[in-house]
Amino acid sequence: MTLLNIEDLSVHYGLKTVLRHVSFTVHQGEGWVIRGVSGSGKTTLARAIAGPDKYTGGLNISYDTRSNLPAKTLFVESWYRFTNLEGDRNFYYQQRYNHQQRRDTVTIARELELYGQTYALDHTRLQALITALDYDRVLDEQLFEISSGEHKKLQLIKALWLRPQLLIIDQPYTGLDVKSRGRLNELLNAYAREGGTLILVSNDTELPACIQHFAVMKNGGFELADAALVFEEKTLKPLPEFLKEPPQYTAPTLIDMKQVHVQYGDKQVLKDIHWQVNAGERWLLQGHNGSGKSTLLSLITGDHPQAYANDIKLFGVQRGAGESIWDIKKRIGLISPELHWYFDANATVLQSLASGFFDSNGLYRQLRYMQKQQLNELLKFLDLYDVKDELLTTLPLGKQRLALLGRTIIKNPQLLVLDEPCQGLDQQQTQYFNKLVDEISKNGVTIIYVGHFETQLPACITHKLVLQDGRAIENTRQ
Amino acid sequence: MANYFNTLPLREQLNQLGVCEFMSNDEFLDGVDALKGKKIVIVGCGAQGLNQGLNLRDSGLDVSYALRKEAIEEKRASWKNATDNNFNVGTYEELIPGADLVINLTPDKQHTSVVSAVMPLMKQGATLSYSHGFNIVEEGMQIRKDLTVIMVAPKSPGSEVRAEYLRGFGVPTLIAVHPENDPEGKGLEQAKAYCVGTGGHRAGVLRSSFVAEVKSDLMGEQTILCGLLQTGSILSFDKMIEKGIDPGYASKLVQYGVEVITEALKHGGVTGMMDRLSNPAKIKAFRISEELKTIMRPLFQKHQDDIMSGEFSRIMMEDWANGDANLLKWRAETGETAFEKTPAGDVKIGDQEYFDNYTLMAAFIKAGVELAFETMVEAGIKPESAYYESLHETPLIANTIARKKLFEMNRVISDTAEYGCYLFDQACKPLLADFMKTVDTDLVGKNFNEGKDGAVDNQELVEVNEALRSHPVEQVGTVLRKAMTAMKAIKTA
Ligand SMILES: NC(=O)c1ccc[n+]([C@@H]2O[C@H](COP(=O)([O-])OP(=O)(O)OC[C@H]3O[C@@H](n4cnc5c(N)ncnc54)[C@H](OP(=O)(O)O)[C@@H]3O)[C@@H](O)[C@H]2O)c1
Ligand SMILES: [Mg+2]
Numbered sequence: 014m015t016l017l018n019i020e021d022l023s024v025h026y027g028l029k030t031v032l033r034h035v036s037f038t039v040h041q042g043e044g045w046v047i048r049g050v051s052g053s054g055k056t057t058l059a060r061a062i063a064g065p066d067k068y069t070g071g072l073n074i075s076y077d078t079r080s081n082l083p084a085k086t087l088f089v090e091s092w093y094r095f096t097n098l099e100g101d102r103n104f105y106y107q108q109r110y111n112h113q114q115r116r117d118t119v120t121i122a123r124e125l126e127l128y129g130q131t132y133a134l135d136h137t138r139l140q141a142l143i144t145a146l147d148y149d150r151v152l153d154e155q156l157f158e159i160s161s162g163e164h165k166k167l168q169l170i171k172a173l174w175l176r177p178q179l180l181i182i183d184q185p186y187t188g189l190d191v192k193s194r195g196r197l198n199e200l201l202n203a204y205a206r207e208g209g210t211l212i213l214v215s216n217d218t219e220l221p222a223c224i225q226h227f228a229v230m231k232n233g234g235f236e237l238a239d240a241a242l243v244f245e246e247k248t249l250k251p252l253p254e255f256l257k258e259p260p261q262y263t264a265p266t267l268i269d270m271k272q273v274h275v276q277y278g279d280k281q282v283l284k285d286i287h288w289q290v291n292a293g294e295r296w297l298l299q300g301h302n303g304s305g306k307s308t309l310l311s312l313i314t315g316d317h318p319q320a321y322a323n324d325i326k327l328f329g330v331q332r333g334a335g336e337s338i339w340d341i342k343k344r345i346g347l348i349s350p351e352l353h354w355y356f357d358a359n360a361t362v363l364q365s366l367a368s369g370f371f372d373s374n375g376l377y378r379q380l381r382y383m384q385k386q387q388l389n390e391l392l393k394f395l396d397l398y399d400v401k402d403e404l405l406t407t408l409p410l411g412k413q414r415l416a417l418l419g420r421t422i423i424k425n426p427q428l429l430v431l432d433e434p435c436q437g438l439d440q441q442q443t444q445y446f447n448k449l450v451d452e453i454s455k456n457g458v459t460i461i462y463v464g465h466f467e468t469q470l471p472a473c474i475t476h477k478l479v480l481q482d483g484r485a486i487e488n489t490r491q
Numbered sequence: 492m493a494n495y496f497n498t499l500p501l502r503e504q505l506n507q508l509g510v511c512e513f514m515s516n517d518e519f520l521d522g523v524d525a526l527k528g529k530k531i532v533i534v535g536c537g538a539q540g541l542n543q544g545l546n547l548r549d550s551g552l553d554v555s556y557a558l559r560k561e562a563i564e565e566k567r568a569s570w571k572n573a574t575d576n577n578f579n580v581g582t583y584e585e586l587i588p589g590a591d592l593v594i595n596l597t598p599d600k601q602h603t604s605v606v607s608a609v610m611p612l613m614k615q616g617a618t619l620s621y622s623h624g625f626n627i628v629e630e631g632m633q634i635r636k637d638l639t640v641i642m643v644a645p646k647s648p649g650s651e652v653r654a655e656y657l658r659g660f661g662v663p664t665l666i667a668v669h670p671e672n673d674p675e676g677k678g679l680e681q682a683k684a685y686c687v688g689t690g691g692h693r694a695g696v697l698r699s700s701f702v703a704e705v706k707s708d709l710m711g712e713q714t715i716l717c718g719l720l721q722t723g724s725i726l727s728f729d730k731m732i733e734k735g736i737d738p739g740y741a742s743k744l745v746q747y748g749v750e751v752i753t754e755a756l757k758h759g760g761v762t763g764m765m766d767r768l769s770n771p772a773k774i775k776a777f778r779i780s781e782e783l784k785t786i787m788r789p790l791f792q793k794h795q796d797d798i799m800s801g802e803f804s805r806i807m808m809e810d811w812a813n814g815d816a817n818l819l820k821w822r823a824e825t826g827e828t829a830f831e832k833t834p835a836g837d838v839k840i841g842d843q844e845y846f847d848n849y850t851l852m853a854a855f856i857k858a859g860v861e862l863a864f865e866t867m868v869e870a871g872i873k874p875e876s877a878y879y880e881s882l883h884e885t886p887l888i889a890n891t892i893a894r895k896k897l898f899e900m901n902r903v904i905s906d907t908a909e910y911g912c913y914l915f916d917q918a919c920k921p922l923l924a925d926f927m928k929t930v931d932t933d934l935v936g937k938n939f940n941e942g943k944d945g946a947v948d949n950q951e952l953v954e955v956n957e958a959l960r961s962h963p964v965e966q967v968g969t970v971l972r973k974a975m976t977a978m979k980a981i982k983t984a
Binding site for chain 1: 523527528545548549550551552553575576577657658659660693839
């Protein structure tokens with residue numbers, strides 16, 4: 014039985030055509046994967062199917078009236094933004110460190126309860142999903158305090174609990190650790206056995222057995238593809254001259270933390286952390302979601318008020334000695350999923366990169382001649398020159414991340430803080446991104462890289478700090 | 492205590508109303524130096540208190556909080572706000588005597604009692620700061636002669652003050668020194684340093700006076716910012732229901748439309764907003780806004796007159812003394828309006844559709860912004876001050892309606908603004924009754940261009956465009972927006 018029928022579907026954003034004349038048919042119970050390079054239109058296609066975006070052409074979903082599954086289509090996006098109780102996205106990423114409106118969002122447990130009520134779902138099925146994805150320990154957290162990976166799992170749990178007749182997941186595996194990926198595949202197979210129809214948008218190769226249909230998007234067009242199709246890696250261009258210069262260090266030790274503790278109410282987020290980062294070292298920071306990584310980094314980037322209550326020296330200066338956070342930020346290039354979520358939606362690609370000179374979220378100042386020169390060199394190096402005047406938010410995710418990587422290095426800072434920079438990216442994009450990081454690291458810049466998977470890291474790492482429940486359980490030279 | 496403004500001779504009234512200077516970037520080259528190493532104590536840790544304090548500390552200044560005893564003992568929200576963010580917190584007795592700068596960020600209604608309690612504890616030659624001049628100007632609070640009195644008034648809710656700072660920008664800010672209390676002549680330097688500490692210097696700073704700030708702030712919030720947004724929203728919604736438009740659609744159009752439409756003000760002023768309409772819709776909106784201005788001008792003038800004479804604050808303070816009886820009654824009535832009670836429908840409305848289907852709101856906004864601006868300037872307030880209190884703040888307030896309708900707007904704004912807003916709304920609705928009878932769904936609810944061929948008279952269009960661009964609020968706005976280096980969008984959903 015035909016569930017989804019698409020005929021001559023096209024989508025335009027403003028004057029750009031992002032999807033051209035797509036036609037295909039999906040039958041009930043089938044499993045599809047749609048592949049494609051960044052910008053090929055695969056996410057747009059998924060969105061068009063799930064609605065309510067505007068398109069031209071025919072798109073028809075006919076649900077099976079005899080199915081036990083709800084007659085619905087659900088789209089799980091590749092990454093999420095926080096909302097508070099009022100559905101308000103009008104807050105900024107450092108807000109979770111400033112303790113004011115903490116009760117504005119709900120706990121995960123409550124969120125799931127409300128979700129279950131809305132769709133009249135059977136609670137006995139929920140626990141199995143929670144256990145499978147190792148989600149028990151997150152249930153009491155506030156929605157806006159959980160990490161990006163935990164957000165991903167929450168969306169997956171909701172989707173698999175609802176079991177819509179048509180389920181579309183964009184980048185199902187990003188943000189999940191190896192174990193959770195395997196578990197997810199089992200859950201997806203179970204969903205398919207119950208009659209669910211699945212469309213995954215992914216370039217990953219370890220897919221669940223229920224995926225039997227393969228397609229690839231190319232420049233907005235749709236083609237059936239071979240199961241074995243893999244994507245070629247892009248090659249790097251030569252690094253701009255100004256990035257070959259070693260950064261100007263102001264002190265031999267960049268970070269010196271002693272006995273750092275951070276606590277919210279009764280909850281200890283960081284316990285007794287001692288950590289030294291010296292010029293030129295390249296650290297990997299690892300730990301489960303919620304182990305305290307982002308909090309630790311926020312102490313370094315001047316975003317966390319509790320830095321004032323701890324013994325922390327940054328770039329040779331004691332925190333709280335009368336320095337401003339802008340003195341600190343000017344020595345750091347930062348990228349993180351949260352920064353990306355809240356990045357100025359009105360900024361063009363060029364403005365986004367340029368804002369790195371001033372550590373602002375969006376560009377508010379005039380550029381000097383030399384700054385413009387460097388910007389152009391960097392845009393070309395990152396293959397972004399042709400799109401420099403487009404809004405950052407209209408680019409595909411992979412390119413947005415490259416632009417934000419460019420933002421971190423544009424001022425050639427002493428320290429790069431790369432917090433899950435590849436969150437939401439697929440394997441090919443991640444490899445390319447990491448090669449860039451390796452190339453950049455050659456000038457002796459100090460790096461803190463937060464990553465999830467052993468396999469997807471840049472090669473340049475020299476040291477490792479592992480956090481578990483707020484404690485450092487490994488602090489070593491590689 | 493007597494109304495300070497009314498004690499002044501006319502010459503001095505005009506003089507203080509006319510203090511208005513847009514400060515250039517190089518006036519802030521000394522950064523926070525004038526406050527470096529000084530003890531800053533903030534009284535109150537609410538919306539402005541917490542967020543200004545976080546910014547000041549992140550700018551390298553020494554900040555602690557003095558709270559009333561009960562707040563500390565009962566561990567109230569203000570105490571939690573301060574301690575959870577690792578600030579030093581103490582009682583007035585513990586902290587005020589050591590303070591070089593005391594920043595009063597308690598609700599305006601409490602200022603007389605707070606300042607009376609704090610002042611005797613302040614050391615010789617210290618500075619007292621406000622973020623709104625009501626207490627000094629309308630209540631005539633007398634401050635000890637050795638103390639310096641300054642004002643740093645961010646033109647935004649507290650949460651924006653913080654968000655914009657962390658984004659690397661700031662919010663436009665008014666600063667002032669009270670001429671009766673500047674014994675050492677250090678007031679301006681300290682106000683500038685404080686303003687830098689909050690990030691305000693990046694977004695545009697207007698040197699003002701306590702008098703000019705109060706008289707313009709009250710006028711703006713009562714008329715265009717809150718009053719007319721409330722009246723316009725309710726009338727528009729009711730009209731659509733009367734004409735059989737789907738209530739869910741009507742509710743959504745009104746709730747979010749005002750935000751989308753006024754967003755255009757930030758970038759291109761009234762002209763920019765009107766340019767989003769089709770040519771025929773623009774001409775229509777222009778014509779009805781002229782009509783609206785004629786109808787509402789006497790009401791705007793009455794509000795300005797009552798603010799200038801002190802009559803407004805007199806009746807409001809009567810209501811304070813009466814346990815806020817009127818305020819609470821009107822608040823409850825607003826909660827009962829059909830607009831407030833109808834949830835926004837689950838329909839997608841595109842950006843342009845808000846303009847095309849809600850031409851009436853563009854006309855309301857244009858009329859209100861221009862009238863408020865014109866009335867303030869006629870009363871002796873300088874165009875730059877009038878601009879901030881009319882056009883500039885409109886999108887910021889509209890944003891709160893998008894969040895949770897009028898309830899949210901009235902929650903976020905001060906009690907003073909809320910009181911004035913209801914006063915205006917009560918008087919404005921009957922005034923517009925006849926006008927509203929002439930309004931049909933082409934102006935609100937349906938696409939104005941539907942069934943029309945889009946033709947306009949060349950000459951007429953040229954005249955309308957010319958009139959829009961040459962209005963004084965547009966001329967001063969163009970200069971100010973440019974001077975603010977970048978007038979960035981305050982984030983919306
Ligand atoms: N809100 C705005 O958008 C805005 C914009 C610009 C300027 N302003 C000005 O900023 C000032 C503060 O306004 P706000 O909106 O920040 O106020 P708010 O959020 O209501 O905060 C009031 C704070 O003052 C404390 N407080 C209340 N009554 C008190 C009393 N009798 N004695 C001592 N402390 C008391 C409260 O703490 P406890 O009750 O726990 O003691 C609370 O921490 C006002 O002058 C206002 O006009 C406001
Ligand atoms: Mg105001």
